[in-house]
Amino acid sequence: MTTEPEDDPCAGAADPLSVLIDTLSTSDLAQDRALLLLDEAGAELFSNPEGAALWQRWTRGGGTLPAELAAALSDIAPYQRRRLPTIGAMLTCLPLGPGGRRVCLCRAEHPSPETEARRLIRRLAVHDLRTPLQALLAMTEGSAQLSEAARLVLGRIDDVLALSEAEATGDLSRDFDPSATVAAIVTMIAPLARERGAQLVFEPPAPRAVLRGPETIFRLLAQNLIGNAVTHGAGLRRVVLRLALTRPGVWSVTLEQWQQAGSVPPGLVEALARGGRSGSAGTRLMNAAGLVLDAHWNLLSRPGEEAISVAFSLPEATGLSPADLADAPGAAPPAADLHGARLLIVEDNAIVRDWMARAFRRAGAEVSTAPDGQAGLMLASAARPAFDAVLLDLVLPELDGLTLARRLKQTQRHDRPQLIGFSAHDDAETRAACAAAGMRRLLPKPLPAARLLASVAQEIRDLRPTENPMPRPAPAQMFNAEIAGELRADLGEDGARRFMIRALDEAGATVQALRRDGFGAATRAELHSSVGSSGITGLARVEAALRRVQDIGHAGGDIAPACDALAEAIAATRNALDASPFSSTRSGNADP
Numbered sequence: 001m002t003t004e005p006e007d008d009p010c011a012g013a014a015d016p017l018s019v020l021i022d023t024l025s026t027s028d029l030a031q032d033r034a035l036l037l038l039d040e041a042g043a044e045l046f047s048n049p050e051g052a053a054l055w056q057r058w059t060r061g062g063g064t065l066p067a068e069l070a071a072a073l074s075d076i077a078p079y080q081r082r083r084l085p086t087i088g089a090m091l092t093c094l095p096l097g098p099g100g101r102r103v104c105l106c107r108a109e110h111p112s113p114e115t116e117a118r119r120l121i122r123r124l125a126v127h128d129l130r131t132p133l134q135a136l137l138a139m140t141e142g143s144a145q146l147s148e149a150a151r152l153v154l155g156r157i158d159d160v161l162a163l164s165e166a167e168a169t170g171d172l173s174r175d176f177d178p179s180a181t182v183a184a185i186v187t188m189i190a191p192l193a194r195e196r197g198a199q200l201v202f203e204p205p206a207p208r209a210v211l212r213g214p215e216t217i218f219r220l221l222a223q224n225l226i227g228n229a230v231t232h233g234a235g236l237r238r239v240v241l242r243l244a245l246t247r248p249g250v251w252s253v254t255l256e257q258w259q260q261a262g263s264v265p266p267g268l269v270e271a272l273a274r275g276g277r278s279g280s281a282g283t284r285l286m287n288a289a290g291l292v293l294d295a296h297w298n299l300l301s302r303p304g305e306e307a308i309s310v311a312f313s314l315p316e317a318t319g320l321s322p323a324d325l326a327d328a329p330g331a332a333p334p335a336a337d338l339h340g341a342r343l344l345i346v347e348d349n350a351i352v353r354d355w356m357a358r359a360f361r362r363a364g365a366e367v368s369t370a371p372d373g374q375a376g377l378m379l380a381s382a383a384r385p386a387f388d389a390v391l392l393d394l395v396l397p398e399l400d401g402l403t404l405a406r407r408l409k410q411t412q413r414h415d416r417p418q419l420i421g422f423s424a425h426d427d428a429e430t431r432a433a434c435a436a437a438g439m440r441r442l443l444p445k446p447l448p449a450a451r452l453l454a455s456v457a458q459e460i461r462d463l464r465p466t467e468n469p470m471p472r473p474a475p476a477q478m479f480n481a482e483i484a485g486e487l488r489a490d491l492g493e494d495g496a497r498r499f500m501i502r503a504l505d506e507a508g509a510t511v512q513a514l515r516r517d518g519f520g521a522a523t524r525a526e527l528h529s530s531v532g533s534s535g536i537t538g539l540a541r542v543e544a545a546l547r548r549v550q551d552i553g554h555a556g557g558d559i560a561p562a563c564d565a566l567a568e569a570i571a572a573t574r575n576a577l578d579a580s581p582f583s584s585t586r587s588g589n590a591d592p
Helices: 015-025 047-060 067-075 114-138 143-168 177-196 214-233 268-274 282-291 350-362 373-382 399-408 427-436 449-462 479-516 519-536 542-553 558-579
Strands: 035-039 045-046 082-086 090-094 101-106 174-176 198-203 211-213 237-247 249-261 296-302 306-314 342-346 366-370 389-392 418-423 442-443
Touching: 015 427, 035 047, 035 366, 045 047, 045 366, 047 101, 067 082, 067 101, 174 177, 174 214, 177 198, 177 237, 211 306, 214 237, 214 249, 214 282, 214 306, 237 306, 268 282, 268 296, 268 306, 282 306, 296 418, 342 350, 342 373, 350 449, 366 373, 366 427, 373 389, 373 399, 389 399, 389 449, 399 418, 399 479, 418 427, 427 442, 427 519, 479 519, 479 542, 479 558, 519 542, 542 558
Parallel strands: 198 237, 342 366, 342 389, 389 418, 418 442
Antiparallel strands: 035 045, 035 101, 082 090, 090 101, 174 211, 237 249, 249 306, 296 306
16 A cells, blocks of 8 residues: 555655664564664664563663674674574664664564463463353254354354454464355345345355465455445345466455446545545455455446455465365255264363264264363273264363374374364464374364264265375385375375475475574474474475474574475475376385
């Protein structure tokens, strides 16, 4: 968004240092970790609250700057970045114009303990609210009208929780079906349209797709766009969603709100694209949402109709089953074939546990339950034959869900059950941790019964081990035989190969980030995610190399040699996949 000249009286005349300080004070960089702007002598020019607290600790009682920082200030070159491991910070030297002035930006690599504590408290608060929301949904499940109303209201509350959690984690992305999202909005707004005598219809796309992106932002944009058309538009209101695969793995998403010609306010599309402070709250919200989505706004017209159109692109989600496409309101849920399935539910909330048990029993499953992790471990270990699946909450008394999953994964039984997480935590880091612990999937709370049953049925049906698992070559251990075999059975040769290549691309980006930025807070998160992606796609050699980087980084060692080994593992695995589908897994003997 460009700034009008009259809104910036200092344009072209401001001192470079003043501009820099003003930029830092409003930057996202200044939000979550200590930030200090220092001159060449080490004097403080600017600090955010975290940085001010750090400065006070350093200089309290006449103290001086840490020796490592003082030494770096004396000899760091312009534009150079230097990691200061003793104080856990990154120092960047910035020149200010041609006069030779320079300043140094010192930013902590990790949030302060106080910031981490606030994040943890907010994260736990989100979990503590989402769990009773699931219980509320369980109690209303018997009444169709009340259940639908509760589901729509809980969806909006869940949006608020997702935004709150994203402020703490920096992650807004989730896997979602845009068609289901828009259908839910139309279902929610339809009573308002009927009350106003307006006809509201939704024309879904064909084909549908599950994408990865900020669903909450898209939902807010779509709800405002459709709601405004119902309230202020005229004629038939048609909501049209178009999806198109523009290149491998990337989809274009176009949402069109059609209404009677002449009913779109003049200048509205320009205001949505340009933004500014003069528009209504709804216009500013849609503009902000469009900026997050990197969207383009247009005014479309045809005889008797005109439409506001918003278009953007999102990547395709990975690892999702067709069950995820079946939860749109108004669509019949898929039949959950669970007759004969043996399930264990490990959940500490009695209302949610009993509701899940009843739902699965109605679908024909044999269900056992446990109120804590220790009881769940005992039941799962003693079961003969093994359960087909274990559904486990992550936050459990006695033994948490991740530890329980790791314990079950380590058992030597050939008939280990499928592990499915069920939790209020649904961020990227949690999903990666679940994958590393051996879970096949993480289902979010709150979740309607139809989608829960369909998701679990899909896991049991599609993720059983194949009779002829793909062997791994003994010396290189390039691929995990069991996981690679499951991928081939699920996706076919080409689909499994594409899935693995995506994980390789993620690992390659992680290597670049590690070499560029070192082992810090941001790269630790990337590394953690890459470990999970490599694990669930069976890239055994790459996963081992990633974990080696993790171990060395956490120990404070030099990660450069491990990064080189990781790059070699990625290249070797990519060559094996490029030669012919899984050619390297078809030679040699499997690991004993």
